[in-house]
Amino acid sequence: MRVFIGTERISCICSLLCLLLLPPLCHAQVESSGSPPAAFTPAQQVDLASVAAQVQQLQSQVQQLSNQVQSLKAQQDSTQAQSAALRKELDAAKSQLSAMSVPPAPVQPAPAAAPVAPAADTEERIGKLEESQQLADSKIAEQSQTKVESASKYRVRLDGIVLLNSYVNRGSVDNQDFPQIATQPAPLASNGTFGASLRQSQIGLQGFGPKIAGARTSADIQFDFAGGFPDLPNGVSFGIMRIRTATIRFDWEDTSLIGGQDSLFIAPLAPTSIATLAAPTFSYSGNVWAWTPQFRVEHRFHASEQTSFLLQAGILDSWSGEGPHSLAYRTPTWGEDSGQPAYAARLAWTQSLAGQKMTLGAGGYYSRQLWGYGRSIDSWAGTLDLTLPLGKSFEFTGQAYRGRATGGLSGGIGQSVLWMGSLLDPGTQVFGLNSLGGWAQLKYRVTPKLQFNGAFGQDNPFANDLREYGGDPASRYPLPLSKNQTSLVNFLYQPRSDIVFSLEYRYLKTYVLDAGVNNANVVSFSLGYLF
Numbered sequence: 001m002r003v004f005i006g007t008e009r010i011s012c013i014c015s016l017l018c019l020l021l022l023p024p025l026c027h028a029q030v031e032s033s034g035s036p037p038a039a040f041t042p043a044q045q046v047d048l049a050s051v052a053a054q055v056q057q058l059q060s061q062v063q064q065l066s067n068q069v070q071s072l073k074a075q076q077d078s079t080q081a082q083s084a085a086l087r088k089e090l091d092a093a094k095s096q097l098s099a100m101s102v103p104p105a106p107v108q109p110a111p112a113a114a115p116v117a118p119a120a121d122t123e124e125r126i127g128k129l130e131e132s133q134q135l136a137d138s139k140i141a142e143q144s145q146t147k148v149e150s151a152s153k154y155r156v157r158l159d160g161i162v163l164l165n166s167y168v169n170r171g172s173v174d175n176q177d178f179p180q181i182a183t184q185p186a187p188l189a190s191n192g193t194f195g196a197s198l199r200q201s202q203i204g205l206q207g208f209g210p211k212i213a214g215a216r217t218s219a220d221i222q223f224d225f226a227g228g229f230p231d232l233p234n235g236v237s238f239g240i241m242r243i244r245t246a247t248i249r250f251d252w253e254d255t256s257l258i259g260g261q262d263s264l265f266i267a268p269l270a271p272t273s274i275a276t277l278a279a280p281t282f283s284y285s286g287n288v289w290a291w292t293p294q295f296r297v298e299h300r301f302h303a304s305e306q307t308s309f310l311l312q313a314g315i316l317d318s319w320s321g322e323g324p325h326s327l328a329y330r331t332p333t334w335g336e337d338s339g340q341p342a343y344a345a346r347l348a349w350t351q352s353l354a355g356q357k358m359t360l361g362a363g364g365y366y367s368r369q370l371w372g373y374g375r376s377i378d379s380w381a382g383t384l385d386l387t388l389p390l391g392k393s394f395e396f397t398g399q400a401y402r403g404r405a406t407g408g409l410s411g412g413i414g415q416s417v418l419w420m421g422s423l424l425d426p427g428t429q430v431f432g433l434n435s436l437g438g439w440a441q442l443k444y445r446v447t448p449k450l451q452f453n454g455a456f457g458q459d460n461p462f463a464n465d466l467r468e469y470g471g472d473p474a475s476r477y478p479l480p481l482s483k484n485q486t487s488l489v490n491f492l493y494q495p496r497s498d499i500v501f502s503l504e505y506r507y508l509k510t511y512v513l514d515a516g517v518n519n520a521n522v523v524s525f526s527l528g529y530l531f
Contacts, residue, residue, distance in 0.1 A: 148205075150207065152207075152209075154207060154208055154209050154210065155207070155208045156205060156206065156207050156208075157205070157206045157207075157208075158203075158204070158205055158531070159204045159205075159206065159530075159531060160201070160202045160203040160204050160530075160531055161201060161202050161277075161528050161529065161530050161531070162198070162201050162528065162529045162531075163198065163200050163201045163202070163274065163277060163526060163527070163528045164196060164197075164198055164526065164527045164528070165177055165178075165196065165197050165198075165200055165274075165275060165524055165525075165526050166194075166195070166196040166524065166525050166526075167193075167194070167195060167196070167197075167275075167522060167523065167524045167525075168192065168193070168194050168522070168523045168524075169192060169193045169194075169520060169521070169522050170191065170192045170520065170521040170522075171185075171191065171192075171508070171518070171519055171520030171521060172184060172185040172186065172189060172191075172518070172520060173508065173520045173522065176193060176195055176197075177195065177196075177197040177199070177200070177278075178200065178226075178275065178276040178277075178278050178279060179506070179508060179520065179522055180279070180283050180284045180285070180484075180486075180508075181284055181413065181477075181481070181484050181508060181510045181518075182508040182509060182510040182518035182519055182520035183510070183518055184512075184518055197236075197237075197239075198225070198237075198239075199224070199225040199226050199239030199278070200224060200225070200226060200276075200277045200278045201224065201225060202222060202223065202224045202244070202277065203222070203223045203224075204220060204221065204222040204223070205220065205221050206218065206219070206220040207219045207220070212250065214252060215250040215251055215252045215257070216249075216250075216251045216252075217248075217249065217250055217251075218248075218249045218251070219246075219247065219248045219249065219260075220245070220246070220247060221243070221245070221246040221247075222243075222244040222245045222246070223241050223242065223243060223244060224239075224241070224242060224244055224277070224278055225239030225240065225241050225242070226239055226242060226278035226279075227239065227240040227241060227242030228240045228242075243261065244261075244291055245260070245261055245262050245263065245291055246260045246261050247259065247260035247261070247262050248260050254299060254300045254301075254302075255297070255298065255299045255300075256297070256298040256299075257295075257296075257297050257298075258294075258295070258296050258297075258298070258314075259294070259295045259296075260293065260294070261291055261292065261293045261294070262291065262292070262294055262296075263289060263290070263291060264288065264289050264290045264292065264344075264365075264409060265294075265296060265312050265314070265344065265346055265363075266312075266344050266345070266346045266363025266364065266365055266381070266383045267287070267288045267289060267363065267383050267385065267399055267401065267409075268346075268361070268385060269385050269387070269397055269398075269399045270282070270287055270289070271287070271397075271439060271441045271453065271455040271457070271488070272441065272443060272451070272453045272455075272490075272492065273453070273488065273490055273502070273504060274492065274500065274502050274526045274528055275490070275502065275504045275506070275524040275526050281455075281488075282439045282455070282457035282486055283410050284410055284413045284414055284459055284484055285437070285439065285457035285458060285459050285484050285485060285486035286399075286400070286401070286437030286438045286439045286457040286458050286459045287399065287410070287437075287439055287457060288381060288383065288399075288401045288403075288406065288409045288410050288411045288437070289409065289410050290319055290408060290409050290410065292316045292317050292319055292342075293316070293317040294314050294315065294316040294317065295314050295315055296312055296313060296314025296315075296344075297312070297313060297314065298310060298311070298312045299311045305352075306351060306352040307349070307350070307351050307352075308349075308350045309347065309348065309349055309350070310346075310347070310348040310350070310361075311345075311346075311347055312344075312345065312346045312347075312348075312363075313344070313345040313346075314343075314344055314345075315341040315342065315343055315344075316341060316342040316343075316344055316367075317335075317336065317341065317342065318333070318335025318336055318338060318340070318341055318342040318367040318368070318369065318379075318408070319333060319335055319342075319408030319409065320333050320334040320335040320369050320379070320405070320407065320408045320416055320417075321407030321408040321409075321414055321415075321416045322334065322407075322416075333408075334369045334370060334371050334377075335367055335368070335369045335379070335408060337369070337370040337371075337372075338367070338368040338369055338370040338376070339370075340367075340368060341367070342365065342366065342367030342379075343365070343366050343367070344363065344364065344365045344366075345363065345364055346361055346362065346363035346364075346383075347361065347362055347363075348360065348361035348362075348385075349361070353389060354389075356389035356392075357387070357389070358387060358388050358389060359385075359386070359387040360384075360385075360386050361383075361384070361385045361386075362382075362383065362384055362385075363382070363383040363384075363385075364380075364381070364382050364383070365379075365380060365381040365382075365383075365403070365409070366378070366379070366380045367379045367380075367408075369405060369416075369417070371417065371419075371423070371430045372423070373426040375428075375429070375430045377405050377417055377430060377431075377432045378404070378405070378432065379403075379404065379405035379406060379408070379416070379432065380403055380404055380405075380406075381401050381402070381403030381404075381406050381409060381411060382401065382402050382403065383399065383400070383401045384399065384400050384401075384438075385397075385398070385399045386398050386399070392445075393444060393445050393446070394442065394443065394444055394445075395442075395443040395445075396440070396441070396442055396443075397440070397441050397443070398438065398439065398440040398441065399438055399439060400437070400438030400439075401436070401437055401438060402435075402436050403434075403435060404432040404433065404434045404435070405417055405432035405433060406435060407433070411435050411437065411459065412433050412434075412435035412459065412461040413435075413459050413461060413477075413481045413484045414477070415433050415435075415461055415477070415480065415481065416432070416433060417430050417431060417432055417433060418430070418431045418432075418433055418465065418466070418469040419431065419469070420469060431465070431469045433461055433462065433465050433466070434461070434462040434465055435459065435460060435461040435462060436460050436462075437457070437458055437459035437460055438457070438458070439455060439456065439457030439458070440455065440456060440457075441453055441454065441455035442454050442455070449493060449494050449495060450491065450492070450493050450494075451491065451492050452489070452490070452491045453488075453489065453490050453491070453492070454488070454489045455487070455488050455489075456485070456486070456487050456488075457485070457486050458483065458484070458485045458486075459483070459484045460482070460483050461480075461481065461482055461483075463482040463483075463513060466480045466482060466513050467513070467514075479512050479513065479515060480512070480513040481510060481511065481512060481513065482511045482512070482513040482514075483510070483511035484508075484509075484510045484511070485508070485509040485510075486506060486507070486508055486509075487506070487507045488504060488505065488506040488507070489504070489505050490502055490503060490504035490505070491503055497530070498529060498530045498531065499528070499529060499530075500526075500527075500528045500530065501525075501526070501527055501528075502524075502525070502526040502528075503523075503524070503525050503526075504522075504523070504524045504525075504526070505521070505522070505523050506521075506522040506523075506524070507519075507520075507521055507522075508520040508521075508522065
């Protein structure tokens, strides 16, 4: 750093030095000539006083300049020190980059006594590390993105799946993109179809609120696009949005209070498949389910570190399985006409086995249905569910039910009650249809990213009830169905946490009462992106 001093100040200093040196030089000349000095005049004395004042002023300015020079020198020293430190950091960064560009040294072979990890495990670890790195990068990038904004100050999270299902059907089915039963071919229908759909895609919102009375509060709502079709050209591609579930939760350490529209908690399991997300897999093939408004309470008991119990109990809207009586107005169902809710409870036992959990649960359901003119039906169901790990790679899951008038819970292939004659006739009797069903699945996890599943389910309304009471059951089918079976095999591959592929084969076999069997083969390929 260079220091510059004004030229005017340098000129003043030179003039002062001349004035100071001039008298001694004149005195020396007089002495050398031998003439006595002349006396100073008053004007010369005044000039000397003025010169003395200027000298003092110049001395003050010189002192100020000296202080400024010292300050500038100190700043220069500090800047040089900072520059040296930055140069060291730059050199260190260059050396790190150079080290990264050099290929790693070959790994020395392990001693013979040390076990060598299989190549598959090594590749799996590398894959996990790569995914973790990508996840960390996305989390860092997420901090600079605009978050989901809430009207309150509490956090809201958006999630869901964009799901493309393509399918090939051989035989006739009730629903092309997620079939549940095999049907008789229509007069103009072919024996096979091909199509694709995205209406099973889902969108969800979760909100996380404050603690109230020691309970963590939260809420979530889930939508899909399987609520029907608009009356438009190619309307089958424009699914109508519908509510699946929507709940509000209060969670204490061992107790939870839940209110909203939720799944049937007495039957919590379903076979693994992304080909049928719009309705749980094996609907009408032994898997009872419903999304119903409810209030329930859950309490967890810990008998030991390995053993725990879960008690669930609640009241539910009483579904009877029929469609809406009006598309514009909310009219009561036969179950709601009874004037009381449905009641349900479940007890589950969980036991740790070699680091995995086995769960056995049993549940019960009861409701009343009023079908006019005092014709009251008792609807009930008992359920069993089991999750059993079989080592680290295999898992068995299953669920079964026995009930009566369970069409509102997808039991009895959706058939709930029977009658003979006209329902408008007060003398016509109404009977609840007995049914029995269940399903079982074996899962094989090859790796955490790849799994294979095989499952079988069956729903069996009692054929004797169908024959004895005659007539048509209260259902959406033109003929009474006495049995429905579904078999499936599939694989799910999830190379990353946000991408999933699946290929599935499904075989449907539906028995019409005393009228033969309908068969259908369905192959589905699914691609999903989770967010």
